[in-house]
Amino acid sequence: MRYLPINLDVRGKTVVIVGGGPVASRKCQLLRASGASVTIIAPEVALVLQELANTGEVRHLARPYAQGDLAGAFLAYAATDQPAVNRAVADEAHRGGILVEVCTGPDRGDFITPAVVTRGDLTIAIGTGGTAPALAGRIRRELEDRFDHAYAETVLLLGAVREKLLTANKAGAYNKRILKELADADLPHLFRIRAYAEIDQLLAMLCGPGFTLATLGVPEKDNP
Ligand SMILES: C[C@@]1(CC(=O)O)C2=NC(=C\c3[nH]c(c(CCC(=O)O)c3CC(=O)O)Cc3[nH]c(c(CC(=O)O)c3CCC(=O)O)/C=C3\N/C(=C\2)[C@@H](CCC(=O)O)[C@]3(C)CC(=O)O)/[C@H]1CCC(=O)O
Numbered sequence: 256m257r258y259l260p261i262n263l264d265v266r267g268k269t270v271v272i273v274g275g276g277p278v279a280s281r282k283c284q285l286l287r288a289s290g291a292s293v294t295i296i297a298p299e300v301a302l303v304l305q306e307l308a309n310t311g312e313v314r315h316l317a318r319p320y321a322q323g324d325l326a327g328a329f330l331a332y333a334a335t336d337q338p339a340v341n342r343a344v345a346d347e348a349h350r351g352g353i354l355v356e357v358c359t360g361p362d363r364g365d366f367i368t369p370a371v372v373t374r375g376d377l378t379i380a381i382g383t384g385g386t387a388p389a390l391a392g393r394i395r396r397e398l399e400d401r402f403d404h405a406y407a408e409t410v411l412l413l414g415a416v417r418e419k420l421l422t423a424n425k426a427g428a429y430n431k432r433i434l435k436e437l438a439d440a441d442l443p444h445l446f447r448i449r450a451y452a453e454i455d456q457l458l459a460m461l462c463g464p465g466f467t468l469a470t471l472g473v474p475e476k477d478n479p
């Protein structure tokens with residue numbers, strides 16, 4: 256394995272993207288979905304970034320990159336079409352101890368971006384070690400079909416059950432068994448067909464009274 260897969264908490268942290276084309280736009284969308292505070296530095300930006308800048312959702316400095324632009328950044332992305340500019344961004348990041356991704360030459364950077372499927376709190380990240388990004392995209396599309404939105408509801412439910420069990424019983428083998436059995440039950444299927452009464456029965460059987468979709472705060476969708 257060439258790269259370490261981790262899930263980074265970027266909420267509220269400043270992330271600087273140098274460049275404003277389609278590649279920068281993809282990184283920006285992922286960062287915003289993760290709650291980062293994004294600054295874009297580029298003379299020209301793609302429409303999607305312009306709109307985010309107009310509504311104040313990202314900060315845009317409409318000029319070329321200059322030394323010092325990464326001050327205060329938690330992460331940086333060098334996403335221009337100019338390899339020399341991307342190298343300068345990487346050099347500044349490394350001098351400042353800031354992790355950087357270099358979109359035009361990954362070997363100069365510290366990390367790369369995977370293709371991602373999200374369903375609520377479920378996140379599936381696909382990487383090819385930088386070798387075949389188009390294949391990563393294709394696998395993402397395949398997984399998007401396989402892991403539909405019923406998985407978002409399933410993760411929400413398992414999270415709520417886990418929190419309630421931990422509050423009641425603290426950590427223990429008993430909770431572990433219940434959570435494993437719930438994860439093994441085909442909850443995505445039950446959510447897909449809106450079999451809410453069956454889910455409640457399963458919860459009562461495995462977790463005991465007091466565990467229902469309603470008491471756990473997991474919403475039932477209206478009938479189609
Ligand atoms: C996964 C995804 C995430 C994202 O970017 O959001 C992503 N690239 C995607 C698409 C894509 N990229 C490219 C094509 C054209 C076909 C092709 O060349 O294969 C397509 C296909 C398309 O556009 O459909 C070309 C390309 N990519 C890189 C270089 C530079 C180089 O390798 O030197 C060049 C050549 C540029 C040139 O010279 O032309 C570099 C990187 N691209 C990565 C990620 C990192 C490795 C991830 C991994 O481990 O696989 C890495 C190393 C760095 C980084 O950027 O993080 C996203 C799919 C999102 C999705 O569909 O869900």
Ligand SMILES: NC(=O)c1ccc[n+]([C@@H]2O[C@H](COP(=O)([O-])OP(=O)(O)OC[C@H]3O[C@@H](n4cnc5c(N)ncnc54)[C@H](O)[C@@H]3O)[C@@H](O)[C@H]2O)c1
Binds near residue numbers: 273296300301318359
């Ligand atoms: N990592 C990937 O997934 C991937 C995919 C395709 C291409 N690429 C590579 O990434 C590069 C960028 O791709 P793109 O399609 O977004 O490019 P693009 O040409 O559409 O956009 C380049 C952006 O860089 C900005 N820029 C140029 N000089 C700058 C400077 N001095 N300071 C700040 N901003 C500057 C431009 O204003 C523009 O916003 C490509 O050249 C290609 O080599 C990477």
